[in-house]
Amino acid sequence: MSDHLEEGKKFLDTVMHYYDKAAQHTGLSSGLIERIRHCNSTYKVIFPVEVDGEIHNIEGIRVQHSNHKLPTKGGIRYSTEVSEDEVKALATLMTFKCAVVNVPFGGAKGGVKIDPRQSSPEMLEKVTRRFAAELIKKNLIGPAVDVPAPDYGTGGREMGWIADTYMTFKFGDTNAQGCVTGKPVGIGGIRGRTEATGLGVFFGLREFFKFEDDVKKLGLTTGLKDKTVIIQGFGNVGFHTAKFLHEEGAKIIGIAEYDGGVYNENGINIGALDEHRKATKSVTKFPGATDIADSRSMLNMPCDILIPAALENQINEENANSIKAKVIAEAANGPVTMQAEEILLSKGIVIIPDLYLNAGGVTVSYFEWLKNISNVRFGRMGKRADEKSFEKIIGSVETLTGKKLDAENRADITHGSDEEDIVRSGLEDTMIDAYHEMRNALVAKPELGDLRTAAFYVSIQKIALSYQMLGIFP
Template sequence: MAQETEGKQFLNSVHRYFDEAARHTDVEPGILAQIRVCNSLYKVNFPVEVDGKVTVFEGIRAQHSHHKLPTKGGIRFSTHVDEDEVVALATLMTFKCALVDVPFGGAKGGVKINPRTTPVEVLEKVTRRYATELIKKNLIGPGVDVPAPDYGTSGREMAWIADTYMTFKYGETNALGCVTGKPVGQGGIRGRTEATGLGIYFGLREALQDTEILNQLGIEPGLRGKRMIVQGLGNVGYHAAHFCQQDGVLITGIAEREGGIFNKDGLDVEAVFKHRKESGSILDFPGATNIANSLDLLAYECDILLPAALENQIDVHNAATIKAKIVAEGANGPVTQEAEQILLKKGIFMLPDLYLNAGGVTVSYFEWLKNLSNVRFGRMGRRAEEASLKRIVDLVETTTGTSIGARERAIIISGSDEIALVRSGLEDTMILAYHEMREIMRRKPDIKDLRTAAFYSATEKIAVSYQSLGIFP
C-alpha cells in the first residue's frame, strides 16, 4: 500500500475528529454523512507567460459545505498545495465558522507556486489568472464564495483578485465583498491584519481564567508570568506573541524555518522581529541561545506552547517529549490526531485550532459586512456616541461641582471607531465560543476535550441549518 501523503493524513485526522464528535450527537446519520463530505472540488491548470515562455500552474478551490452561503476560506500559495490538504482545510473552515457563529460555509483554495522565489509581476499574473478561472466557473463572488489570505498570500494578492473580479462584474455594487483581507484603502477593514493573533490572545486569556481547568494543570490564573514558546514568527505567531507579551507573558523561545532561539529570561518579540527583518534570520539574536533544529525547541519546558506555523508539526515522533502544560494551536492542524491522544494522556490541555485561530474568519466576516453595507464601521455612530457621553460627563461635573482632567475627559467621551468595534466584536466572539465549548463538556461528561466539544457544537449548528433548508426532514 502506498504511503499516505501529509495532506491525506491531515484530511483523515479531521474526519476522525468529526466522527468522534458525531457519535455524541443525536443527528440523523444521513445528515452527518452530508456534513462530513466535501460538496465540490475544482481543479484547473492554466497557462501564464513567464520570461517569454508559457508555464502551466495548477490551482484548486474546494467548497466543503453549502449549508450557508457564501462559502469562505483562504487561498494559499505553496509548492506543497495538494487536493487532500485543501479539502482538509476547507472542512476545518466549515466547522470553525459554525463554532463561532459566522454564517459562512467552509472553503479553501491554493495554487502550486513558490511565492518567495517568484517575481512579483509573475505572482500578479498568476493571481489574476487564477481569479479569472474561478470567475468563469462562478466560483467566487460576495454571495457565492469569498476567499481570503492564507499561507503565502497577503492583502496584495487579495487586492489583485478584487480588481480582477470588478473588471468582469462592472457595476456590481457589492463587488468588493468578493474577497476579504484586502488593504484598508481598497475595501479592507482596520484590525484584519492582526485578527488571528489577537483572537489567539483572547482565547488564551479566557482559558487562563478557567479555574476548573487551571486547578487540574496546577497553574495560577492569568497570563502574567506564564512562559511561552512560539513556533512561527509570521503574521499569526508574531501578533499572538505581541499581544500576549503586552499582557505579561514571558516569551522564552521562538522557532522558525532557519532554527530557533531561547532565553529563559524572555525575548523581546518586537526586537526579534526587527532582527529577522534586517538579517533574514532570527538566529544570533543578542542574548539568546541558537537552537539548530527548531523542532527541538518544542520540547523545552514552558507553560504554553503555541505552534503557529504549518500543520503536522507535533506528531507521534515528538509528542511524548512535549513538556508544556497548554498546547495552543495557532496554526491549522499543527498536532496530528495520534499525537493529540498522547498529549491528552500526559494531562496537557489542548486549545484546538477550530476555536483558537477563528479570529481571522471572524474579522473577515466583519469586512464582508462592511463591503455589503458600503459604509465604514463607526462612521454613523461615533460622534453621536461621543456627544451622549459628553452630556453625561457634563452632568456629573455640574452635579458634583468637580471637574475631571482633560486627558481623563477625552478618554471617557471617546466614541468607538472601526478598529475598536472590530476588536470588541472579536473579543466577544472568542469569549462566547470558549464558554460554549466548556458548557458542552459539562453537559456531556463523555466529551473530555475542547476539540471534541468544538466539533460537537459546530455539527449541531450545521445540522440545524440543513434541516431549516428543507433538504432533510
C-alpha cells in the same frame, strides 16, 4: 507517494477522525452525519502564465466543503506543497470553524502550486489574476457565492489583485468588493484584520485561563501573567499572538522559525525581536537570546503554553511523548495529528483546538464582508454622536463634583468607537461566547472528553440544524 502528498492525506485523515469522534455523540441520523462530513465540490485547473517569454503551467485548486450557508469562505495558500487532500482538510475545518464562532458561512479553501518566496512580483500578480479569472468563469467566487481570503503565502496584495480582477469582470456590481476579504483598507479592507487571528488566539487563551478549576488541574494559576510561552512560527499569526500575550504580561521564552529559533528563559522582548527580524530577515542572532539551530526541537522544551502557529502535522507520534507544555494552543490549522493527540491527552495536556482558537481571522473577514455589502465603514454613523453624549456626561459629573478631568483622561473617556474599536470588540465578544459554548458542552457531556471533540460536537449540531430547517433532513 511524495512527502507532501502523504502529509496532505495524513491531515485529511486527522480531520475526519476528529469529526467522526464527535459525530458519534450527536444522535443524528447516519445520512445527515455523512452529508455534513463530505466536501461538496472540488475544482482543479491548470492554467498557463507567460513571464519573460517563458510559459509556466500552474495548478490551482478550490474546494467548497459545505453550502449549508452561503457564501462559502476560506483562504488561498501559495505553496509548492499544496495538495488536494490538504485543501479538502482545510475546507472541512473552515465549515466547522465558522459554525463554532457563529459566522454564517460554509467552509471552503484554495491553493496554488507556486513558491511565493522564489517568484517575482510580476509572476505572482499574473498567477493571482489568472487564477481569479478561472474561478470567475466557473462562478466559484463572488460575494454571495464563495469569498477567498489570505492564507499561507498570500496577503493583502494578492487579495487586492483578486478584487480588482473580479470588479473588472463584474463592472457595476456595488457588492463586488465583497468577493474577497483581507484586502488593504484603501480598497475595502477593514481595520483590525491584519492582527485578527493572533488577537483571537490571545482572547481564547485569556478566556481559558479565567477558569480556576480548569487551570488548577494543570498546576497553574488563573491569568496569563508570567506564564511561559513558546511559539512556533513568527509570521503574521505568531507575531501578533506573541505581541498581545507579551503585553498581557506572559513571558515569551522561545520563538521557533523555519531557519532557526531563539530562546531566553527570562523572556524575549517581542517588539525588539520584530525590529531585528525586519532588519536581518531572521529571528536568529537576536541580542540576549540563545540561537537554536534545530527549531523543531523547541516544541519539546518545558513551558506552560506551547503555540504551534506554523503548518499542519508539526506535533506527531514521533515527538508527542517529548512535549512538556501544559497547554497546547493551536494557532495553526491542524498542527497536532490524531496519533499525537491521543498521547498528549493521556499525559493530561490540554489542547485548545484550531477549530476555535484561530477563528479570529474568519470572524473579522466576516466583518469585512459585512462592511463591503453594506458599503459603509463601521463607526461612521455613530462615533461623533457617542462622543457628544460622553462629553455631556463628563460635563454633568464635573459640575456636580466641582472637579475637572485632565485632557488625557477626558480624551480617553469621551472617545467614540471607530472601526478598529468595533472590530476588536466584536472579535472579543465572539471568542468569549464561543469558548463558553464549547466548554459548556464539555461540562454537560463529559463523555466528549476534550475541547476539540466538544468544538466539533457544537459545530455539527449547528450545521445539522441548518439542514433540518431547510427541510433537507427530518
